[in-house]
Amino acid sequence: MSLSNMPKLQELYFHPWKLPLETLILVDDEFYSLIEYLLGSTLSSLLRAQEVNSVPILLLTTDVFEHLFLKINDVTNNFLRQELLLQIDNNNSIVKNANRTKIKCLLDILKIASDRIFKEGQRIASKHQINYSSFATPSATSAVSTANSNSTLTIDDERNHLLKCIDDWSSLNENFLNLKDFKLEEGNNFRLVVKTGTNGIQASIECLCKTVITLGKLHNKLIPSNFYRHLKSPGCKYVNLLCKAQKLEEMNRNNSCSTSSSSSSQIIDNNSQSTTAVVPSRKRTSESTQQINSQKKRKN
Ligand SMILES: [Zn+2]
Incomplete structure (x- = not known):
């Protein structure tokens, strides 16, 4: 490589x-x-x-x-x-x-x-034959198994794999753009659609900002990197709103200690239609956090 x-x-x-x-x-x-x-x-x-x-x-x-x-x-x-x-x-x-x-x-x-x-359930391991015997003898069977393992990935496999990748990425990016409460929850901040198309299994993600991102493939396997690129781009209104909300909050905090954060979320409420889902970040109640945590547990 x-x-x-x-x-x-x-x-x-x-x-x-x-x-x-x-x-x-x-x-x-x-x-x-x-x-x-x-x-x-x-x-x-x-x-x-x-x-x-x-x-x-x-x-x-x-x-x-x-x-x-x-x-x-x-x-x-x-x-x-x-x-x-x-x-x-x-x-x-x-x-x-x-x-x-x-x-x-x-x-x-x-x-x-x-x-x-x-x-990831050692899917990559089977694809590349990571085992000790293959280190000793790079056998001819690996080519055969590579071809086979690709075709055995079901829509569910691809879906779970993508969600796992996004979950990992999300926890590794807890400090994404210094946003305190940046989180990616399927069905909450984005919607993942995996289906069979003309070129095999295809996937797209609808971001909370309504942009639909088609996912690419690496070694015939779907990868979510286009979605990350979108989140990092200036075109993502969801991340923009989070940034704006946080900036306003920081400004409020700096201007006067007494002004509560409710005023900042109000300003954003006026500017956007889809705020209720976007702004909760800092104001998220312990109840809703618990809900997310329990959802996560159920997933596992
Ligand atoms: Zn977006």
């Missing part, structure tokens, strides 16, 4: 869902290139020196730095020690903090990504 569109480690730390799931199945040279891209060549060499050659093996390795403290004296290991360790005195050295932090950061991102796969 190409690394040209891959976000840097710093970006992935804040937006871990941006890590393409395909990276989880890279092995050997492709895997080391990925590590080099994200962490630099020395840490990539450290993994290569101990044949940690894929994400699962990396996730299962207790401490990748242990290797440096083994009594191995060769050019590679001496070089790695020199680069990655900090000499305290003649007999003692420790791993430089930044190196540990980089590895920890990567592990956190990879764990989130692999959790996503496990939670």
Whole structure:
């Protein structure tokens, strides 16, 4: 896979869902290139020196730095020690903090990504044959199973997958545009329609602002990224209203402590017809929150 569109480690730390799931199945040279891209060549060499050659093996390795403290004296290991360790005195050295932090950061991102796969019922796993035997022998059967697994996705599968993605995205974006109460609940803030069309299963999302967004596909699987793009665009009146409401609230708070937030929602009520559903954000009662929570539980 190409690394040209891959976000840097710093970006992935804040937006871990941006890590393409395909990276989880890279092995050997492709895997080391990925590590080099994200962490630099020395840490990539450290993994290569101990044949940690894929994400699962990396996730299962207790401490990748242990290797440096083994009594191995060769050019590679001496070089790695020199680069990655900090000499305290003649007999003692420790791993430089930044190196540990980089590895920890990567592990956190990879764990989130692999959790996503496990939670999706390992659909991607079957598609790409993520199992240990496939690492050993990239067999010819994988092509056959890829073709099969695509056709077995039902409308319900696609629907559940999309809702799960949106749910993940929504919880990872709790601070979306600094909106305190930004939430995405199907049937509440958007409506998802999945149906069979001329090109197989197709899906569209109707945003609360009434815009209908057709969803695209990646590897023959529906993905919600067009919807996210819409929410981030200036064209989404739902997000615009939330931003406006929040700004007004902040202004009110700054102008006078006594003016209550009811005045701000009133202004918006006058400007828009669909406000009742949009504005509740801050004024949402505990009752309605409970309702949403219980809906969520039922979904699970
Ligand atoms: Zn919208």
